Amino acid sequence: MARELVYTGFITLDEVADSPGGTVEGHRSGGWVARHEFLPDAFSLKGEELGETTALLFGRRSYEAFGAVWPRSGDHAAYRDLPKYVASTTIGEGDLVDGWGETTILRSAADVAALKESEGGSIFIHGSPELARNLADAGLIDRYNLLVFPYLLGAGKSIFGRADRDATALRLRESEAYPNGVLNVVYDVVHQH
Structure with a gap:
């Protein structure tokens, strides 16, 4: 049974x-x-994910941003102690964050595919929009939270590509709307076999 790869964001x-x-991306x-009306209930999905997460996967920039704070x-x-993976062709072992659990560098989508075939539970991607696009294009994302x-x-x-390609079907697992206008949607990717 392959490990589930979940994009959450x-x-x-x-x-x-x-x-x-913040404005780190320059637009x-x-x-x-941060500016939006805060309702704790609208963030309940983030708490629910904690019990399901067995590993974290980041692109380099998100790894560095989260690694400076988390x-x-x-x-x-x-x-803190969960295994972490960084998908990057440029990061080196010396760039990894000390004291943040075991971290493995993955150099390609093929490395991510191999990780999915290993033993363990769900792997969650936080931030990392470019990584999410690339992995979705490779058919490796299983769910969007x-x-x-x-x-x-x-x-x-x-997080979604704009290339002309075959459609990807999604199946709604759950949804909820909150009074501050935020929507919580969880979609499973329908993989074609």
Whole structure:
């Protein structure tokens, strides 16, 4: 039984996934999650994921961004000792974060595919929109756990590619709408065999 690869993240209605908490990506609308009305219930999905996560997968930039904060964050203590994987052709062993659990560098989509065939449970991707696009194009994403925020930014990175290719069907697993306009949607990818 292959391990499930889950993309989890905050996105806008026009599918932008970067800069939810600040302007690090350089477009003027960064910080859209931080500016939005906070309702704890709308973030319940994030807490539910903790019990299901057996490993974390990041692209290099998201690994470096989360690695600067999460190892010392009480909210992310459950992730501290979990195995972590960084999909990058440029990161080196010397770039890995000390004291944040075992970390393995993956150099290709084939390496990610091999990881999915290993023993263990669900692997969650946080942030990492470029990685998500590449892995989706390779047919490796199994589920999307998304908190959709009511913004149209017009600029920023999407987790979905724009190439003309065969459609990917999704099956809605669960959904909920919150009074602050946030939607929680969980979709399983329908893999064609």
